[in-house]
Amino acid sequence: MNKRLFSVIIISVVIVSLIAAYVWSIGKERGKDVTPPGAAVKEETGVQTGTEVGQRAPDFxxxxxxxxxxxxxxxxxxxxxxxxxxxxxxxxxxxxxxxxxxxxxxxxxxxxxxxxxxxxxxxxxxxxxxxxxxxxxxxxxxxxxxxxxxxxxxxxxxxxxxxxxxxxxxxxxxxxxxxxxxxxxxxxxxxx
CATH class of the missing domain: 3.40.30.10 (Glutaredoxin)
Known part of the structure; x- marks a missing residue:
């Protein structure tokens, strides 16, 4: 692999990582949950809330x-x-x-x-x-x-x-x- 292509890949990975960290920090600052849609959130007990066997049933x-x-x-x-x-x-x-x-x-x-x-x-x-x-x-x-x-x-x-x-x-x-x-x-x- 040539040095120029390698440099472009490294720079791209760094940029994507910085963007992800920035988006995460904005969500944390605003107090919003930045958990991806469909992902379960852990409670204090360590049991996840969700709709699969072994998860805490969502309240309603x-x-x-x-x-x-x-x-x-x-x-x-x-x-x-x-x-x-x-x-x-x-x-x-x-x-x-x-x-x-x-x-x-x-x-x-x-x-x-x-x-x-x-x-x-x-x-x-x-x-x-x-x-x-x-x-x-x-x-x-x-x-x-x-x-x-x-x-x-x-x-x-x-x-x-x-x-x-x-x-x-x-x-x-x-x-x-x-x-x-x-x-x-x-x-x-x-x-x-």
Whole structure:
């Protein structure tokens, strides 16, 4: 390699490094997070927040069908089955009786949260009618802008996240679940 080409490469690397350091320092000075999009941020505990197994489940607050605001973090200390679904989804409708049966059997020890992907207040009323008609009594939260589903990177429904007492995702299941599948899956988040 000739000396001129080598010099150009070295100068280019130095310039790129200086630009990266400058951008990082500006972000730090302004107190902004300069973590690249999609990267998880470490908490004081060393556990990263994210949507993969082994990461702390991102907190959210949604309105339940009864009108009460519910936050995931309010269930810390209790295992959570977090299910994303929609009334128009045949596999979701297929698994609703299993979720109800599981809730009736284990709902005191394991929190069930079913997040409905709802587009409007009108569809929220439809969700309430659907639950009443099916006799479903487990807690349903309304993700009216699908923002929580997007934050959890839900690509297909139903998708179920199994979250342990510390708020760590221990398993993710895509597709309808049976009572037997739920019982087997919760062993990863429960010591019972």
């Amino acid at each position: 607050t949604l309105t339940a069908t009864g009108g009460k605001a519910v936050s995931l973090s309010s269930f810390r200390g209790r295992p959570v089955v977090l299910n994303f679904w929609a009334t128009w989804c045949p596999p979701c409708r297929e698994e609703m009786p299993a979720i109800q049966s599981f809730y009736e059997k284990r709902g005191r020890e394991i929190q069930v949260l079913a997040v409905n992907l709802t587009a409007s207040e009108k569809s929220a009323a439809h969700v309430k009618d659907f639950l009443k008609a099916g006799g479903y009594t487990f807690p349903v939260l309304l993700d009216t802008h699908n923002s929580t589903a997007q934050e959890y990177l839900v690509r297909a429904i139903p998708t179920t996240f199994l979250i342990d007492r510390e708020g760590i995702i221990r398993d993710i299941h895509t597709g309808p679940m049976t009572v037997e599948m739920l019982e087997k899956a919760v062993k990863k988040i429960s010591d019972q």
